[in-house]
Amino acid sequence: xxxxxxxxxxxxxxxxxxxxxxxxxxxxxxxxxxxxxxxxxxxxxxxxxxxxxxxxxxxxxxxxxxxxxxxxxxxxxxxxxxxxxxxxxxxxxxxxxxxxxxxxxxxxxxxxxxxxxxxxxxxxxxxxxxxxxxxxxxxxxxxxxxxxxxxxxxxxxxxxxxxxxxxxxxxxxxxxxxxxxxxxxxxxxxxxxxxxxxxxxxxxxxxxxxxxxxxxxxxxxxxxxxxxxxxxxxxxxxxxxxxxxxxxxxxxxxxxxxxxxxxxxxxxxxxxxxxxxxxxxxxxxxxxxxxxxxxxxxxxxxxxxxxxxxxxxxxxxxxxxxxxxxxxxxxxxxxxxxxxxxxxxxxxxxxxxxxxxxxxx
Numbered sequence: 001x002x003x004x005x006x007x008x009x010x011x012x013x014x015x016x017x018x019x020x021x022x023x024x025x026x027x028x029x030x031x032x033x034x035x036x037x038x039x040x041x042x043x044x045x046x047x048x049x050x051x052x053x054x055x056x057x058x059x060x061x062x063x064x065x066x067x068x069x070x071x072x073x074x075x076x077x078x079x080x081x082x083x084x085x086x087x088x089x090x091x092x093x094x095x096x097x098x099x100x101x102x103x104x105x106x107x108x109x110x111x112x113x114x115x116x117x118x119x120x121x122x123x124x125x126x127x128x129x130x131x132x133x134x135x136x137x138x139x140x141x142x143x144x145x146x147x148x149x150x151x152x153x154x155x156x157x158x159x160x161x162x163x164x165x166x167x168x169x170x171x172x173x174x175x176x177x178x179x180x181x182x183x184x185x186x187x188x189x190x191x192x193x194x195x196x197x198x199x200x201x202x203x204x205x206x207x208x209x210x211x212x213x214x215x216x217x218x219x220x221x222x223x224x225x226x227x228x229x230x231x232x233x234x235x236x237x238x239x240x241x242x243x244x245x246x247x248x249x250x251x252x253x254x255x256x257x258x259x260x261x262x263x264x265x266x267x268x269x270x271x272x273x274x275x276x277x278x279x280x281x282x283x284x285x286x287x288x289x290x291x292x293x294x295x296x297x298x299x300x301x302x303x304x305x306x307x308x309x310x311x312x313x314x315x316x317x318x319x320x321x322x323x324x325x326x327x328x329x330x331x332x333x334x335x336x337x338x339x340x341x342x343x344x345x346x347x348x349x350x351x352x353x354x355x356x357x358x359x360x361x
Contacts, residue, residue: 264357275321280315299336
């Protein structure tokens, strides 16, 4: 993804913003070599600082009518406006002494791209002013701005600094999420769920209490938002989280020892198979997952959770469940050959650990 921010993108951005696009691209090119994505975006923003009006207010206001149309529901900014990230970075780096101007600019920017990263320094330096603006954003007629109200105050926003005050005490976030968890926009609701998931990492009881409140509200979107918002706790097998989304711990579901190849090569796929049976006298909702205990560089093993499926088994019903798991190398997954392991997890209950060997192809 870092390679997206290259001289061609600089030309596109420069042309849209009305600066000399070719000269801007030539300036950017040698300065981004070997850099990761955020550092590349920073270089782009530094280049804008040198080419726009020296007065920050004049510079940022001159950008706002060049950002393009507002993104419609379903038009992701990665697909349509990712090249505008340097504008967000410009506001983040150079506008902290002009908070009112910058917060206005962030609201305008988020309609055409997204503005959550630019919020961070203002949330840190001007918390009362910024949170007052966040509550205004939550009432906006724009789904993009309403999403900004939630996304900008996430405690652990990706590609941004952890906001430690909200990690320590996330209670100021909750009125915003309460207002938005039944928003008509899926884009907004996904952000609310992600925010609740952030909260659950350090304050599981508060996340559960909030999810319980939403679940009992009877809203049409509550079930999905709650399940997504508690996904981290669900992956950890938290019994209250599982029960809240309909997967109560039960001894009525039995599972056979999972079948899996003894040896798998890096780059190949392998199929897991197991048989589930409801031995009870009533239907049972089943959340079937599996944990792969990957061998790490230090030769310890660390589990990652993957989903097999969600099922409802009638009394006495037996079902074979299968999943083909790829062992391909990706930017987020490095494999270390040796003894790995996996186990089934049924409604949070962990099954037998099954070893297998991962070898180089």
